[in-house]
Amino acid sequence: MAIIETHGLGYDYIRRDDDGNVSGITRAVNNIDLEVEKGEFIAVLGGNGSGKSTLAKHINAILYPTEGYVLVDGKNTKDEDSIWDIRQKAGMVFQNPDNQIIGSVVEEDVGFGPENMGIPTGGIWERVEESLKTLGMWEYRKHSPMKLSGGQKQRVAIAGVVAMHPECIIMDEPTAMLDPSGRKEVIRAARALNDVEKVTIILITHYMEEVIYADRVFVMEKGEIKMTGTPREIFSRVDELKDLRLTVPQATSLAYELKKSGMISLPDGILSEEELVREICRSYSIM
Amino acid sequence: MSIILDHVNYIYSKGTANEIKALDDVCFEIKDADFLGLIGHTGSGKSTLVQHLNGLLRADSGHIYFDGEDIYDKDFEMKKLRGKVGLVFQYPEHQLFEESVFKDVCFGPKNMGLSNMETEVAAYEALKSVGFPEELYYVSPFDLSGGQKRRVAIAGVLAMKPRILVLDEPTAGLDPEGREEILGMVRDLHDMQQITIVLVSHSMEDVANNAKHILVMDKGRVFMEGTRSEVFSRVKELEEIGLAAPRVTYIMHMLKDKGFDVDITATTIPEARDSILKAVKL
Amino acid sequence: MMDITFGQYYQTESRLHRLDPRVKLAGTLIFIFSLFITQNISCYIIATIFLICVVLLSNVPPLMILKGMKPIIMIMLITVLFNLFLTPGIPMVSFWRFTITEEGAKNAAFTAVRLMYLVTGSTILTLTTSPNNLTDGMEKGLGFLKLFKLPVHEIAMMMSIALRFIPILMEETDKIIKAQTARGADFESGGMIRRAKALVPILVPLFVSAFRRANDLALAMEARCYHGGEGRTKMKPLIYKAWDIRAYVVLLCYISLIIIFAIYNPI
Known part of the structure; x- marks a missing residue:
């Protein structure tokens, strides 16, 4: 069963001047049809301004479609009665770790969502403990978020969403402001949630290395989905990606260059370093 | 034009219980027209170090010589140094404040005491050299896209005509094309105007693709220093302090282990490609 | 990097720290009120004993509390001087153009003590209550204002x-x-x-x-589903414990004693 469905989704950003008159309309996303199954790990790629954040905000019912509709677990986001249900089912993690942590103590922040849902006190504590342990942040529960590293803050933010027991978590460029080790922490956490807890993950990013673990990749440009497929399918189309302001992982890029220079027996869409080395060994062994 | 750091020490929250030694006996030289990559784990002292280069932070002990002059001398003009050593902070677009792009870029040269005419010429040249479109000179900087804002902010520093440009994570938060645009612009500044560049980055690929020399910091100390291939050939040591070599270097190491005669000091994709092609005799 | 502990919270374990913030808020208000209703020595003796007990219970180094006095030293000095020289009454000492009256000396002393106690009382509140705890206490303690x-x-x-x-x-x-x-x-x-x-x-x-x-x-x-206070539960709800009730009783005794002594001044 699909956890998320969009049909002909379109959204206009309307700018208004000081008097409230419409001064410009920008179509941020256009005609998007997609279906995400329960338990999938989806990556959404796209340059700045490609509409990927706008799409994300529709799934969490923060924005409402101008055209078409979005269904989360069968509920229409336009239906006002189900808005809190949808926000609980589809949690959202944002880019800036500082601007999404509400509590002054880690455990209080994680408890914020369950408090809003009206969970009884005992239940809140259970959820806080369980989600902080899942994210490996239990020992930091009494800390002030100020004293944590970027990766740790982002894990607290994810724990805050996990404590609401969502079916699906949308991560809107959660690694964009982190250093390499923080990025690894967050991606590892996302993969573990997907593998172990079977939470559907929609990861929005522009770091190519982060999408190779996804089940499916959507590539967006100018508000539309331009490519869909497995990471291998997507990364075998290097030239198209370049046209969409994107790059490919280093190993893929090197393989592509080698192939262009004559090593024609290398397959398309190599994702990892090990794979590239294996393929070179197979075709060009000096033995 | 060079900067020499001579046994520089800096301690945060000195005299309190949470004293941190941010710089520990740092010695090195930035030579004229160099392109230096500065790498290190978060908290290794990189940011503290770059703030010493233009006198924003004052060392607790040690000396810094700019062009042979001790910058801690009483009659040394700190303001002049700030113009000569341009420092672009992380997310520099957060410092924009004027009502138009052009006015914002004028802020630096005006502070340097240039006349109105000179200021405007400097601002114009700076915006030109970061490739900022002329038709947007008079719009509000707050209406620009993220990448454009960052260009304006860098132009704001360039307009002071620095001889050394220090950039702290200039590509943070940008998409791949935005990153490449900024790095290409920095390369141009170095190649065309011979500006000395210090690039602080977390991306080994960015450093490998651009820097001539690399300085590695760890726990406030200079951990390693050398040319690109010298530094990145010491993969094991880099990993010990939580860093890594560029991904292609790992591929080269793996191929070498499999018996291919490849150059393990290759750090960029073209270098790796050429070396592999040679090894498989194509 | 600046390290500012807003409201000067002092992290430690003490009975006062564990006290419900509502009790502490009420206590502070009662203490301030008690300082204003009277001007006789016996009342001040009771207030002093009360304050000393509270300081001892708080486990906060007294020096920390005295530090809170720093910003008001100037104000204190000015009010003391005004009281000292400008209160009419029976002259005690006089030199050059200034005269100190008996009433002036008494007023000055009381004002100084009152100001000092005022600051100490509220400093102890912020030193023993974390900012979050304090806002929680205010939200629940002032909940009746919702009616307005x-x-x-x-x-x-x-x-x-x-x-x-x-x-x-x-x-x-x-x-x-x-x-x-x-x-x-x-x-x-x-x-x-x-x-x-x-x-x-x-x-x-x-x-x-x-x-x-x-x-x-x-x-x-x-x-994260925030939609105002309606239907919201609390992770750390404020619930009165036996110790809090006892504290209220102590506060009640204190204020009654002050009122009695203010009316029938025994000294």
């Missing part, structure tokens, strides 16, 4: 968010100052007007950033 259409929950939420963002904005200010200094900005020289003008390059980016953060935070809160 006062958005008590919203105000408390605003206060706790402000407390969370103060250190972030301080750090941000520091960064902006450095970035503008790197562009040759000068915040130290020049007259008043020039200095005020020099603040523009700091204030504009700071406001822009504060608004951006506020916007982000509002989105993040909505995404």
Whole structure:
């Protein structure tokens, strides 16, 4: 069963001047049809301004479609009665770790969502403990978020969403402001949630290395989905990606260059370093 | 034009219980027209170090010589140094404040005491050299896209005509094309105007693709220093302090282990490609 | 980096720390009230004993508490001097143009003690109550104001968010100052007007950033199902314990004693 469905989704950003008159309309996303199954790990790629954040905000019912509709677990986001249900089912993690942590103590922040849902006190504590342990942040529960590293803050933010027991978590460029080790922490956490807890993950990013673990990749440009497929399918189309302001992982890029220079027996869409080395060994062994 | 750091020490929250030694006996030289990559784990002292280069932070002990002059001398003009050593902070677009792009870029040269005419010429040249479109000179900087804002902010520093440009994570938060645009612009500044560049980055690929020399910091100390291939050939040591070599270097190491005669000091994709092609005799 | 503990909370274990913030708020108000209803020595003796007991119970080093006095030393000095020299009455000492009257001396002494106790009392409140705890206490303790259409929950939420963002904005200010200094900005020289003008390059980016953060935070809160105080449960609800009830009894005894002594001054 699909956890998320969009049909002909379109959204206009309307700018208004000081008097409230419409001064410009920008179509941020256009005609998007997609279906995400329960338990999938989806990556959404796209340059700045490609509409990927706008799409994300529709799934969490923060924005409402101008055209078409979005269904989360069968509920229409336009239906006002189900808005809190949808926000609980589809949690959202944002880019800036500082601007999404509400509590002054880690455990209080994680408890914020369950408090809003009206969970009884005992239940809140259970959820806080369980989600902080899942994210490996239990020992930091009494800390002030100020004293944590970027990766740790982002894990607290994810724990805050996990404590609401969502079916699906949308991560809107959660690694964009982190250093390499923080990025690894967050991606590892996302993969573990997907593998172990079977939470559907929609990861929005522009770091190519982060999408190779996804089940499916959507590539967006100018508000539309331009490519869909497995990471291998997507990364075998290097030239198209370049046209969409994107790059490919280093190993893929090197393989592509080698192939262009004559090593024609290398397959398309190599994702990892090990794979590239294996393929070179197979075709060009000096033995 | 060079900067020499001579046994520089800096301690945060000195005299309190949470004293941190941010710089520990740092010695090195930035030579004229160099392109230096500065790498290190978060908290290794990189940011503290770059703030010493233009006198924003004052060392607790040690000396810094700019062009042979001790910058801690009483009659040394700190303001002049700030113009000569341009420092672009992380997310520099957060410092924009004027009502138009052009006015914002004028802020630096005006502070340097240039006349109105000179200021405007400097601002114009700076915006030109970061490739900022002329038709947007008079719009509000707050209406620009993220990448454009960052260009304006860098132009704001360039307009002071620095001889050394220090950039702290200039590509943070940008998409791949935005990153490449900024790095290409920095390369141009170095190649065309011979500006000395210090690039602080977390991306080994960015450093490998651009820097001539690399300085590695760890726990406030200079951990390693050398040319690109010298530094990145010491993969094991880099990993010990939580860093890594560029991904292609790992591929080269793996191929070498499999018996291919490849150059393990290759750090960029073209270098790796050429070396592999040679090894498989194509 | 600046390390500011807003409201000067002092982290330690003590009976006073564990006390319900509502009791502490009420206690502080009662103590302040007690200082104003009387001016006789016996009342002050009781207040002094009470204050000493509270300080001992708080486990906060007395020096910490005295530090809280620093900002008001000037005000204290001025009020004491005014009282000392400008109160009419029976002359005690007089030199040159000044006369100190008996009433003046008494007034000055009382004012000094009263001000000191006032500050000490409220300092102990902030030293023993974490900012979050304090806002919780205010939200629940002042809950009855909802009857007068006062958005008590919203105000408390605003206060706790402000407390969370103060250190972030301080750090941000520091960064902006450095970035503008790197562009040759000068915040130290020049007259008043020039200095005020020099603040523009700091204030504009700071406001822009504060608004951006506020916007982000509002989105993040909505995404986590925040919809005001209605139907919201508490992770750390405030529940009175036996110790809190006993504290209320002590407070009641204290204020009754003060009132009795104020009416029938035994000394």
